[in-house]
Amino acid sequence: MPRPGFVLDVDKSTPPILFHHGEQFRLERLPAGRSRVIYPAEPIEALEDPEAAIRHALFNPMGDSKPLPDLLTPGMKLTIAFDDVSLPLPQMRAPDIRQRIIEQVLDLAAAAGVDDVHLIAALALHRRMTETELRHALGDRIYDAFAPHGTLYNHDAEDPDNLLFVGETKHGEEVEINKRAAESDLIVYVNLNIVAMDGGWKSTATGLSSYRAIRHHHNVKTMEQSKSFMDRHSSELHHSNWRQGKVLRDAGIKIFQIETTINNNTFGTDGPLSVLQKREWEWSAKDRITFLGMQKGLDVMSAKQRRSAFHSWRAPYGLTSVQAGEVEAVHEVTLKHCFDQHLVPVEGQTDVLTMGLPFICPYNVNSVMNPILVMCLGLGYFFNLYRGKPLVREGGVLIMSHPTPWDFHPVHHPSYIDFFEQVLADTTDPVEIEQRYEKQFAEDEWYRHLYRTSYAYHGVHPFYMWYWGAHALKHLGRVIIVGGDPKSVRRLGFVPASTLQDALEMATDVVGPQPTITHLHNPPILMADVS
Amino acid sequence: MKALVFSRKPARYAAAVVAGRVASGAGAKVGPLRLHEDHDIPDLPGPGWRYIKPRLAGICGSDLATIDGTSSRYFEPIVSFPFVPGHEIVADLVDPANPKAPADGSQRVILEPVLGCVARNISPVCHECAAGHLGNCTNIAFGDLAPGLQSGFCCDTGGGWSTMMVAHESQLHAVPDHWTDEMAVMVEPTACAVHAALASGVSGSDAGDATVVILGAGTLGLLTLAAVRSISPDASILVVAKHPEQRDEARTLGADHFAEPSEIKRAVRRLTGSKALTNAGPDGPIDRLTGGASVVFDCVGSNDSLADAIAVSGPRGRIMLVGMAGHTEVDLTGLWHKELQLVGTYAYGTETPAADGTPLRTFDLAMELVEAHHLGRLVTATYPLSRYTEAISHAANAGRRGAVKIAFDLRPEKERDHL
Numbered sequence: 041m042p043r044p045g046f047v048l049d050v051d052k053s054t055p056p057i058l059f060h061h062g063e064q065f066r067l068e069r070l071p072a073g074r075s076r077v078i079y080p081a082e083p084i085e086a087l088e089d090p091e092a093a094i095r096h097a098l099f100n101p102m103g104d105s106k107p108l109p110d111l112l113t114p115g116m117k118l119t120i121a122f123d124d125v126s127l128p129l130p131q132m133r134a135p136d137i138r139q140r141i142i143e144q145v146l147d148l149a150a151a152a153g154v155d156d157v158h159l160i161a162a163l164a165l166h167r168r169m170t171e172t173e174l175r176h177a178l179g180d181r182i183y184d185a186f187a188p189h190g191t192l193y194n195h196d197a198e199d200p201d202n203l204l205f206v207g208e209t210k211h212g213e214e215v216e217i218n219k220r221a222a223e224s225d226l227i228v229y230v231n232l233n234i235v236a237m238d239g240g241w242k243s244t245a246t247g248l249s250s251y252r253a254i255r256h257h258h259n260v261k262t263m264e265q266s267k268s269f270m271d272r273h274s275s276e277l278h279h280s281n282w283r284q285g286k287v288l289r290d291a292g293i294k295i296f297q298i299e300t301t302i303n304n305n306t307f308g309t310d311g312p313l314s315v316l317q318k319r320e321w322e323w324s325a326k327d328r329i330t331f332l333g334m335q336k337g338l339d340v341m342s343a344k345q346r347r348s349a350f351h352s353w354r355a356p357y358g359l360t361s362v363q364a365g366e367v368e369a370v371h372e373v374t375l376k377h378c379f380d381q382h383l384v385p386v387e388g389q390t391d392v393l394t395m396g397l398p399f400i401c402p403y404n405v406n407s408v409m410n411p412i413l414v415m416c417l418g419l420g421y422f423f424n425l426y427r428g429k430p431l432v433r434e435g436g437v438l439i440m441s442h443p444t445p446w447d448f449h450p451v452h453h454p455s456y457i458d459f460f461e462q463v464l465a466d467t468t469d470p471v472e473i474e475q476r477y478e479k480q481f482a483e484d485e486w487y488r489h490l491y492r493t494s495y496a497y498h499g500v501h502p503f504y505m506w507y508w509g510a511h512a513l514k515h516l517g518r519v520i521i522v523g524g525d526p527k528s529v530r531r532l533g534f535v536p537a538s539t540l541q542d543a544l545e546m547a548t549d550v551v552g553p554q555p556t557i558t559h560l561h562n563p564p565i566l567m568a569d570v571s
Numbered sequence: 572m573k574a575l576v577f578s579r580k581p582a583r584y585a586a587a588v589v590a591g592r593v594a595s596g597a598g599a600k601v602g603p604l605r606l607h608e609d610h611d612i613p614d615l616p617g618p619g620w621r622y623i624k625p626r627l628a629g630i631c632g633s634d635l636a637t638i639d640g641t642s643s644r645y646f647e648p649i650v651s652f653p654f655v656p657g658h659e660i661v662a663d664l665v666d667p668a669n670p671k672a673p674a675d676g677s678q679r680v681i682l683e684p685v686l687g688c689v690a691r692n693i694s695p696v697c698h699e700c701a702a703g704h705l706g707n708c709t710n711i712a713f714g715d716l717a718p719g720l721q722s723g724f725c726c727d728t729g730g731g732w733s734t735m736m737v738a739h740e741s742q743l744h745a746v747p748d749h750w751t752d753e754m755a756v757m758v759e760p761t762a763c764a765v766h767a768a769l770a771s772g773v774s775g776s777d778a779g780d781a782t783v784v785i786l787g788a789g790t791l792g793l794l795t796l797a798a799v800r801s802i803s804p805d806a807s808i809l810v811v812a813k814h815p816e817q818r819d820e821a822r823t824l825g826a827d828h829f830a831e832p833s834e835i836k837r838a839v840r841r842l843t844g845s846k847a848l849t850n851a852g853p854d855g856p857i858d859r860l861t862g863g864a865s866v867v868f869d870c871v872g873s874n875d876s877l878a879d880a881i882a883v884s885g886p887r888g889r890i891m892l893v894g895m896a897g898h899t900e901v902d903l904t905g906l907w908h909k910e911l912q913l914v915g916t917y918a919y920g921t922e923t924p925a926a927d928g929t930p931l932r933t934f935d936l937a938m939e940l941v942e943a944h945h946l947g948r949l950v951t952a953t954y955p956l957s958r959y960t961e962a963i964s965h966a967a968n969a970g971r972r973g974a975v976k977i978a979f980d981l982r983p984e985k986e987r988d989h990l
Contacts, residue, residue: 461837486844
């Protein structure tokens with residue numbers, strides 16, 4: 041029986057706590073008597089028979105929907121859209137859940153005489169998936185059957201000939217999605233939820249959309265009003281996507297949504313990296329030796345070697361739920377399963393929140409985590425892993441541990457380089473950034489060219505990364521990064537510190553002496569239910 | 572008189588070359604430049620010549636190149652030894668009727684240091700001098716003076732790094748009473764910048780669409796920026812600055828955008844909406860742009876800056892070589908492929924900025940600019956002659972040390988009152 045997550049009050053006997061530090065690790069001592077550590081639950085048991093669970097979901101839909109076989113007719117136009125390379129993190133061991141699901145969907149489609157099938161990676165303004173990544177997500181059988189014929193491809197949000205303006209919401213939010221998908225008789229969306237932000241109408245309204253539509257919710261005001269975007273009912277980001285979803289539904293676009301949840305078995309419960317998921321006081325002698333060996337080994341590697349090692353890790357996640365049918369009905373059940381794994385009840389806020397940031401986020405799969413992504417991961421994702429209220433009080437301090445190198449992947453993140461060099465050198469205020477710079481980057485022909493023909497994130501994407509942290513930037517009194525490149529950290533508008541002790545000392549300038557501290561332990565991730 | 576004297580001493584010169592390679596400005600300690608406490612006052616070369624007592628004398632990049640042995644051998648026939656350096660000068664005009672009267676600042680002058688036909692007593696003057704293009708005088712090694720392209724490089728005239736020198740009346744411009752000496756000493760370098768800005772053509776009818784890049788934000792880069800902004804109020808100007816103080820000053824003088832040297836190609840690409848080409852595959856750094864800037868002012872004059880200028884110039888663009896490039900190695904393919912113009916610019920003379928073609932002296936335009944932008948504030952520090960090695964080191968490392976113009980202050984020197 042997996043143990044639930046819990047809050048540990050740090051005392052003098054608490055051993056040093058494991059912090060992620062990019063592709064390395066630190067062991068840090070937290071002050072006794074005023075620190076607590078939030079531990080995630082152990083991995084929920086996986087479904088015994090994923091294939092059966094998938095089949096059951098396809099035949100027993102939720103909400104106002106017929107079973108999938110009843111929706112498949114000869115001569116129809118079918119589009120299967122699926123989540124892109126940004127999920128899961130790290131990538132899962134083969135076979136990927138998308139492969140499992142899509143194989144069953146295709147078998148049903150073939151049995152029903154459906155010939156016209158397109159498969160689209162619903163990447164919105166993310167970078168295109170490579171052949172290797174598509175093969176990993178879908179398997180060789182699907183890739184080889186569709187890609188050579190041009191019926192498996194990446195969504196292109198800048199192809200004016202393949203976008204359909206569907207309408208506007210009551211708030212004037214434009215809705216525009218992939219034309220092939222919009223004109224299909226049925227869209228089957230295959231989703232993978234690792235956090236509660238994903239799924240629901242966000243899958244199609246954002247994943248298959250364009251800048252014209254996405255800008256209505258990927259903006260500073262929306263993100264500041266999403267408290268948090270991991271809690272759909274308190275998130276303006278989701279309210280907007282739901283409004284756009286209504287426009288899609290009212291336009292007669294039919295979607296059969298298939299959503300899945302996975303447990304948090306990131307590094308395995310046994311094996312060489314399992315120590316990373318264990319609670320520190322339960323480390324055996326073998327675990328300690330393994331950890332020390334890993335740490336030393338990582339220290340002598342180059343940054344490139346470390347990155348390669350970690351990005352090649354395939355996580356042994358277990359599938360914990362599959363549900364299919366009407367979008368909203370499906371999503372409410374998905375959220376329940378997400379919360380079952382991630383939610384940890386926590387009482388009250390603290391003065392200081394600490395976190396170690398890992399080597400990966402949704403936007404640097406097989407890539408470099410540049411400083412903007414460090415900000416997004418820390419102030420965007422991790423800060424917002426709460427329901428109720430943030431773990432740190434308003435005006436409090438966030439301390440993150442990450443090397444924050446001044447390093448960018450020139451193919452994946454060209455507009456990020458420019459954003460860092462030009463925009464952040466001028467201002468770090470999200471409102472000013474949005475007003476003065478977003479349009480220029482969003483409409484830059486070179487970025488468009490790279491997004492459409494290379495493997496680059498869209499020109500506007502670094503802006504969204506910055507907006508992701510807008511709520512945190514407004515909420516916090518200071519952000520300190522431990523062990524980061526000082527020049528890089530300062531460019532982000534944050535304060536560099538060499539050690540956690542230095543950082544805690546600096547925090548007292550803002551929150552006063554003897555501050556209370558909460559540490560968000562990861563790996564793996566959790567979500568705090570703060571009362 | 573007291574003077575810094577640069578003599579022809581090959582061994583010391585060689586030492587300066589070595590020292591200059593190790594640290595900029597280090598040639599002053601070991602090279603041929605020496606402080607003479609009792610140097611001979613130059614004779615008046617002829618009618619029309621006057622004694623002037625320098626008050627402030629700037630240290631220019633060309634002086635630094637001479638001291639560190641990095642200036643081109645091109646100059647050897649147009650320099651005469653021993654010479655007293657210093658050509659950015661504000662001085663007291665000595666009353667010939669009362670030469671022993673102390674210099675009290677009541678008759679101050681700015682020196683226009685070019686030694687053209689008139690100063691050399693050559694008549695008729697050459698075609699260039701007749702047209703007002705003194706900097707292009709074809710007689711700079713002839714006439715009544717020893718060879719010397721400017722005062723400060725001629726053994727007969729002395730130079731600003733001293734307590735006394737001579738100047739022809741035609742070289743002198745009166746300093747307005749309300750001006751500080753710091754403003755006056757900035758006129759000569761500002762005139763170089765004004766001349767370059769006007770020669771670039773950036774003030775034409777389509778200047779509003781122009782994208783201008785200024786490489787380098789030292790004295791010359793900042794003054795070029797001020798000059799370009801004054802003649803092209805609507806142009807979009809990007810300044811490439813290494814140091815934060817330079818960036819701040821450039822912002823004050825009207826720059827719109829900034830970049831560090833390593834960022835220039837990306838910065839110009841963003842600004843012009845151009846596309847980029849890489850040499851080493853999609854992972855490689857940007858090699859050059861397919862479009863680019865209308866005008867690039869290279870105020871550095873190195874291999875790298877010239878290569879960058881070519882890389883970021885748009886088709887049929889113009890590169891103004893303001894920095895004193897010497898022997899340079901650069902791939903010129905981009906120059907002809909994009910049909911660029913590489914234009915040298917030197918000193919000053921006469922300009923025709925007005926629509927009706929009325930000629931104006933560059934120095935007059937420079938004085939307007941100095942006053943409008945309070946450019947005297949760019950004089951960051953001054954030194955006495957006795958601390959010349961420190962002064963030259965400071966000037967050579969000005970950017971890194973948050974400085975712009977370094978000058979010698981001759982006003983407290985007691986030798987000024989000894990004629």
